Amino acid sequence: MPDASPHDPPRVAVLADSDTRWKWGAHTARRLVPGAAPQGYLLRGRATPTARQLAETGTGADQVREITAAGFLTELGRGTHQVLVLACVGGTVQALLHALADVWKGNDRRPVVVTGYVGVVYEKLTDGLLLRHGADVVLANSPYDLRRFRAVYEGVRADASAVTECALPFLGGERYRPPAPGTRPHRVVFAVQPSVPGSRADRSYLLERAMAHARRHPDREVIVKLRSRPGEQTTHVEELPYQRLAERAGDRRPGNFSLAYGNMGEVLDTTDLLVTVSSTAALESLHRGIPTAVLTDLGIREPLGNHYFTGSGCFASWDELDAGHRPEPDPAWLADQGLAADPEAAWGPARDRLAALLDAPRPALTPYYTRRTAPGYLPGILARHDTAAPAGSHRLLRQAARATYRTAAQRIAPIIRRWGQL
Numbered sequence: 001m002p003d004a005s006p007h008d009p010p011r012v013a014v015l016a017d018s019d020t021r022w023k024w025g026a027h028t029a030r031r032l033v034p035g036a037a038p039q040g041y042l043l044r045g046r047a048t049p050t051a052r053q054l055a056e057t058g059t060g061a062d063q064v065r066e067i068t069a070a071g072f073l074t075e076l077g078r079g080t081h082q083v084l085v086l087a088c089v090g091g092t093v094q095a096l097l098h099a100l101a102d103v104w105k106g107n108d109r110r111p112v113v114v115t116g117y118v119g120v121v122y123e124k125l126t127d128g129l130l131l132r133h134g135a136d137v138v139l140a141n142s143p144y145d146l147r148r149f150r151a152v153y154e155g156v157r158a159d160a161s162a163v164t165e166c167a168l169p170f171l172g173g174e175r176y177r178p179p180a181p182g183t184r185p186h187r188v189v190f191a192v193q194p195s196v197p198g199s200r201a202d203r204s205y206l207l208e209r210a211m212a213h214a215r216r217h218p219d220r221e222v223i224v225k226l227r228s229r230p231g232e233q234t235t236h237v238e239e240l241p242y243q244r245l246a247e248r249a250g251d252r253r254p255g256n257f258s259l260a261y262g263n264m265g266e267v268l269d270t271t272d273l274l275v276t277v278s279s280t281a282a283l284e285s286l287h288r289g290i291p292t293a294v295l296t297d298l299g300i301r302e303p304l305g306n307h308y309f310t311g312s313g314c315f316a317s318w319d320e321l322d323a324g325h326r327p328e329p330d331p332a333w334l335a336d337q338g339l340a341a342d343p344e345a346a347w348g349p350a351r352d353r354l355a356a357l358l359d360a361p362r363p364a365l366t367p368y369y370t371r372r373t374a375p376g377y378l379p380g381i382l383a384r385h386d387t388a389a390p391a392g393s394h395r396l397l398r399q400a401a402r403a404t405y406r407t408a409a410q411r412i413a414p415i416i417r418r419w420g421q422l
Contacts, residue, residue: 010082012038017088024118025087027169040064086115090131095385097134101365108361119280122308134367138162142338158368167338167346176289186220189271191281209318214257278305
């Protein structure tokens with residue numbers, strides 16, 4: 001595999017499987033390799049983003065194309081990249097690590113593989129981390145995540161050396177300054193999420209409270225920042241779009257209330273109060289010093305993800321916001337979340353690790369999960385993500401899939417016989 005010229009940045013490929021993961025992957029590539037123009041690949045599947053969704057990520061998606069997993073393995077086998085950023089769900093990362101280990105077998109100049117989490121890690125910490133184990137660099141978005149990630153790997157006797165501290169790659173923008181009197185209305189933005197909360201009643205309640213806040217404060221603009229249009233797919237499935245709920249409100253929608261799309265960074269440029277349940281937008285807002293409220297109306301609960309903000313000082317209810325309360329974030333919590341440091345400086349350790357890896361021969365990819373360590377778990381993951389790789393590559397996936405199907409058939413057959421169907 002030819003290495004890049006000493007005067008050129010390493011060539012970087014990014015594989016993503018949704019709009020938010022593309023945003024993270026593209027920004028990560030540019031933070032990790034300044035000056036790079038990453039080649040983007042979108043894994044064909046349920047959450048493949050539309051051109052509109054890509055445009056809203058603010059990443060510049062000129063060099064992005066849709067691809068199958070098999071096609072991607074073929075691309076990577078050509079040896080035109082030095083760095084690969086896997087911005088995918090954990091199971092996909094695990095399957096690709098096994099596939100790429102087979103494709104690159106015996107190649108000590110293979111690309112450096114980088115992966116991580118898109119934002120707030122409030123669920124599936126252990127599962128997600130072990131599915132990402134085997135990458136050369138597992139990025140931790142903050143000092144808090146660095147401690148947690150290393151503790152998980154060390155706690156199961158897995159190599160933790162890949163865990164590397166950085167910061168969320170899309171942090172940035174101008175520090176918040178209240179608008180001068182008379183320049184524009186005070187703007188409250190409610191950043192919604194596709195799947196949190198999940199019930200119609202809870203989503204209707206939050207929409208009603210946002211409209212009520214607009215009625216109570218007619219001098220303000222209240223904007224519901226939407227993630228996707230109906231029919232578009234996101235990282236998490238949105239079964240009850242706020243657009244549909246807002247349509248039912250009809251004439252009850254006040255004139256200073258509206259729905260909006262757009263790049264979150266640009267929306268935050270004119271936001272005076274960011275309200276959310278647990279969106280990563282809260283971290284972007286806090287980094288810029290924008291007053292930020294994490295709602296408690298539906299409780300502080302793990303299924304909502306807002307428990308992650310315990311200790312932040314940001315919890316508030318709509319009643320409190322209606323009365324004029326503005327949460328004050330805790331400086332120590334902000335620092336531990338990587339929200340107080342210069343984002344560029346925070347990427348120093350990751351860049352140093354990448355440089356060291358690029359300068360030395362790379363060993364084979366060795367994920368923690370193997371047929372020996374997880375014989376009842378790994379085959380199912382590989383079967384669900386069977387890449388149908390070209391002949392001569394990725395035998396493990398195909399073998400695991402066949403073994404899983406055989407096992408399933410063996411277990412089901414006696415049940416069917418008992419019901420007299422065979």
